[in-house]
Amino acid sequence: MRIVILTGAGISAESGLGTFRDKGGLWSQYDLEDVATPEGFARNPDLVQRFYNARRANCAAAVPNAAHHALARLEAALPGQVVIVTQNVDDLHVRAGSKAVIQMHGALMRALCADCGHRWPAPATMTTADPCPHCARPATRPDVVWFGEMPYQMEDIAADIERADLFAAIGTSGQVWPAAGFAEAAREAGARCLELNLEPSDVSRSFHEHQYGPATQIVPAWVDRVLARTRT
Ligand code: OAD
DSSP, rough: EEEEEOOOOTTTTTTTOOOOSSSHHHHHOOOOOHHHHHHHHHHHHHHHHHHHHHHHHHHHHHOOHHHHHHHHHHHHHHHTTTEEOOOOOOOOHHHOOOOEEEEETTEEEEEEEEETTEEEEEOOOTTTSSOTTTTTOOOEEEOOTTTTTOOHHHHHHHHHHHOOOOOEESSOOOOSGGGGGOOOHHHHHTEEEEEEEOOTTTTGGGGEEEEEEEEHHHHHHHHHHHHHHHOO
16 A cells, blocks of 8 residues: 655644644744745845744754654554655654655755755754855755745655555645645545644545544544554
């Protein structure tokens, strides 16, 4: 059985990392245009670096929760059959032990040279003046995908969705494309589609089944059910 799991900010909420669109979420505190677009970075790089430095510090202080651990357990029990496609830039899936993880919106813990494209582990505090270790130019930015930029590994994701028997979306509002369209694509490709979220997402109609509740409760229970089914 091939399982593709799309995750969003909701899976990391109970690890203390804020979501974007819930009450009090990041996009009610910051203007997305200022901190998550190439134009915002060109206008005020220091503001953008401060925003991601703070998020990187929060991420470093957070630990994976029961939902991240349950997904790692699923992959360990079904090696080679589980892929996580995450919109999250935190590293909690990897720290929980998941191996097949595609970070389609990039990674807070990586730096990217805007000039030559070189990538390296992000320092705790990043500035645009930091020289690139490869070309030495001062063009350092967080290796995160901003609005208007192309998400990473789209071809790999499309191939995984095409082959999926089961598609689950966890903790994502379905408001950001292309990820919001993955459930419909998986459904058309013949996968059974399940939404696991606190509340119905904007694309809940794309799913065959729904489970609503906090990720730390509903995800471990779902993993138990999948594993029970694969053992019978
Ligand atoms: P959102 O903040 O848009 O949605 C989070 C979803 O998680 C909501 O539907 C919540 O109901 C749900 N949720 C909250 N707490 C939960 C919990 N404890 N358990 C289960 N579900 C919970 O976040 P995303 O959908 O991830 O992109 O946002 C997608 C993208 O928009 C992000 O990757 C980011 C953002 O702008 C970029 O920055 C490019």
